[in-house]
Amino acid sequence: MRALLCKQFGPPETLVVEDIAAPEIGPDDVRIDVQAAAVNFPDSLIIENKYQTKPELPFSPGGELAGVVSAVGDNVNHVAVGDDVIAFTTYGAFAEQVAAPADRVIPMPAGVDHVTASAFVMTYGTTYHALADRAALQSGESLLVLGASGGVGLAAIEIGKALGAHVIAAASSEDKLAVCREHGADETINYGEEDLKTAIKDRTGGRGVDVVYDPVGGPATEAALRGTAWRGRLLVIGFASGEIPKPPLNLALLKGCSIVGVFWGSFVKREPEANRKQLTQLFTWLGEGRLRPHVSATYPLARGGEAITLLASRRASGKVVIKPQD
Template sequence: MQAVLCKAWGLPETLVVEDLPDLVPGPGQVAVDVKAAGVNFPDVLIIQGKYQFKPELPFTPGSELSGVVRAVGEGVSAVKPGDRVIAFTTGGAFAQQAVVPQQAVMPMPPGMDFDTAAAITLTYGTSHHAVVDRAALQPGETMLVLGAAGGVGLAAIEIGKALGARVIAAASSEEKLAVCREHGADATINYAKEDLREAIKAATDGKGPDVIYDPVGGEYAEAAFRSIGWRGRYLVIGFANGEIPKLPFNLMLLKGASVVGVFWGEFAKREPAANGRAMRQLMGWMAEGKIRPHISARYPLARTAQALEDMAARKVTGKVVIQPGS
């Protein structure tokens, strides 16, 4: 089988594709023929050694996948060879085969295609944990989403609407904002052209948003926080901009506001039962048509580096997937 390998920390161009022996599952493990693998911003950081954890070199990146079970290890009873599954793992998805722990595997809902199935776990899991669990967004509240056209941003928009909130999407181009409106945004802000604080004030009648969802960081964070409403919750998702903001603590005091950290991967590991409930709710919303992943591009395994370069350059709208068999 073929797999992408990271042999040294570096940019996507340093990745290689090599032939490796077929994988054999150990006890409690499931071997999957990978049909699609989702690409996420943490993948860009992991291969550079800049993420919260560092895999041992060499390794295959990629953390979410869909495919068909090829074999199961001793003690596995929840799935069997031939089953269509979704899996989340710490690595190994950018390959034609992957081995994952049985607790990280769930059946694919009937009628779902592989690309969609590979685009759910990390983005929608992150946004559900952020919006539902950490922010406790309520019907009738207002949420501002920064970097709203990215994978987690679009997921946050859809989840906010599923909860009955009003959602304001902020992004850097009219093309990206059009996608946000297609996914339910009630209002939009082009922060490349508009003054962010004035635009937020206008969009909220001066009250400010109840929740701010920020996967970007950088220069817009302080302006957004200064605009937050009373008892607002500022969700720290990540730093796609590359710059970690430094917020003055007096801003939290003046607004009675909270800065709330969101680390879905650790949540899923520490609280698997709660994560399972979240995933079931997401699958239910998908069946009802309330959420629908936006897949903007598909890449063969040989072009994985290009997919990651596009992600790093913030050229991606919604999700992109790797198709190892193409």
């Protein structure tokens, strides 16, 4: 089978496509013919040895996928050969086949195509866990989404609206903000042209926002923290800007606000039953059309490095998906 391989740590252009042996499975594993695998920001980190998970070389990046079951281990009974499934693997998905632990494989919802399914679980799972669980976002509260035109940003807009929040989307260009409005944002901030803290105060009548969803990091974090309301919550999702911020903690003291970490991967491992309940809610909303994953580009396996570069450079809107069988 073909796989996009990281044989030495480095940028996406160092990745190569090679033929390797098909993966073997144990009694608790599922082998999947990968039809689509979404690109996520951690993929750009793991190939440069900058991610908390550090696989041995060589390996294939790619943490979430959708495909068709081709084999199951003796202890697996919730999926069968021929089933359409979604899997989240941390790495290994950018290949024609993957072996995944059965507890990380779930049946694909009816009526959803492979590309959409591959771009759903990690992005929307992270975001629902962040907003509903970690921030306890309530109907009528205000939500500021940074990097709002990206995959998790658009998910935050949609889930925020589903939870009844007033959503303010912040992004760096009018083209990106137009996509945010299409996905339900009530108001927008172009932080390429406006001072973020001032714009937050303007959009909230001086009160500040109740919840900040921050997958960006860098200078935007402190500006957003300064724009939070009393008892506000700033959600630390990631650092797409490449800079881990160090905001002054006296701001949290003065505002009585919280800085809340969100690590969905660890949540899935530690609280699997809670994760299953959250995914059930998400799949219900997906079936109702309240969630609409936005895939802006698809790439064949041979151009997988380009797909990672596009996402890592923050030029992509929504999700980018690799199709290993093309």
